[in-house]
Amino acid sequence: MLKINDINVYYGNIHALKGVSLEINQGEIVTLIGANGAGKSTLLKTISGLLKPKNGEILFESEHVAGKVPQLIVKRGISQVPEGRRVFANMSVEENLELGAYLRKDKKGIREDFEKVFQLFPRLQERRKQQSGTLSGGEQQMLAMGRALMARPRLLLLDEPSMGLAPLLVKTIFRIIEEIKQTGTTILLVEQNANMALSIADRAYVIETGKIVASGTSEELSQSDQIRNAYLGGH
Template sequence: MLKIEDIHVYYGNIHALKGVSLDIHQGEIVTLIGANGAGKSTLLKTISGLLKPKSGKIEYENQSIMGKPAQAIVKMGISHVPEGRRIFANMSVQENLELGAFLRKDKDEIRKDYEKVFQLFPRLQERWKQQAGTLSGGEQQMLAMGRALMARPKLLLLDEPSMGLAPLLVKTIFRIIQEINETGTTILLVEQNANMALSVADRAYVIETGKVVLSGTPEELNESDQIKHAYLGGQ
């Protein structure tokens, strides 16, 4: 579904991604694990068209998406839930969700998708007319994910969905991630909570200082002493 080959991305003179390659198959949950500043968010922004790589290849469903504007990439079926939620605080929950569907014209289908979002996140239906900025952190994360789903993505990019949430809410968010995946949406997940990320993933890539240093199934990564020590709290 998504094939990335030898991507190099710079912020000015800083070489942020140094030849990253990975692939994602339809129906998978693939997770990216790495420390802060390793390049995980940079990779998601590059896929979704917010950053332009200097070289390399990005193909989605056998089509190059290199250099395409972000809205064209959304239209092709890739939605991005950014780190820090980035909801529109002065708008209502309803208006935020409507913005998620702004490229769509199929009103009846949009209505059905509201229902799907409410099934996943009943709290959003309760808060329908409330200003988004007054929601709790967990509710804002739900809104950010719901807004992305309103674009009806085939591939969902999730950047740090558990950041700043209480442990109970983290479990809820990860259960919902699995539910979204079970309805047919492929997911690329960036997550600092490596244990939780590996518990839902089909495959994982470990990024350090802009390079993929390891990849494999969660079972393979769980057996790696290097990964246990660095990311899983093991000795």
């Protein structure tokens, strides 16, 4: 579904992604784990069209999308939930969700998707008229995910969904990510909580200083001493 071949991305003179290649098959949850500053968010921004690779290719359903403008990439079926949630604080929950569907014209489908989002996140339905800035961190994370789903993506990019959330809420968010997968949406999950990410992912890639240094099934990486010591607390 998504195939990345040998991309290099720079911030000015800083070589942020160095020959990164990975692929995601339809219906999978693939996780990308790595330390802060390893290049995880840079990769998501490059897939989303917010950054342009210097070279290499990104193929989504066999179409070249590297360097295309973000709205075209959303239209093609890729949505991103940014790190830090980035909800529109002075707009209501409902208005934030409507913005997620801004490229769509199918009013009936949009109404149906509102209901689907409210089924996934009942808390949002209770607060649909509330200003988003007054929601808790967990509720804002749910809203950011709901907003991305309103675009009806076939591939959902999640950037650090558990960041800053209480452990109980982290479990809830990860359960919902699994439910989103059950609806047929493919997911690329960037997450510092490597234990949680590997517990729900089919496959994983490890990135260090802009390079992919390991990949395999979640089970394989969970059992690797090297990965356990570096990312999983050495259990």
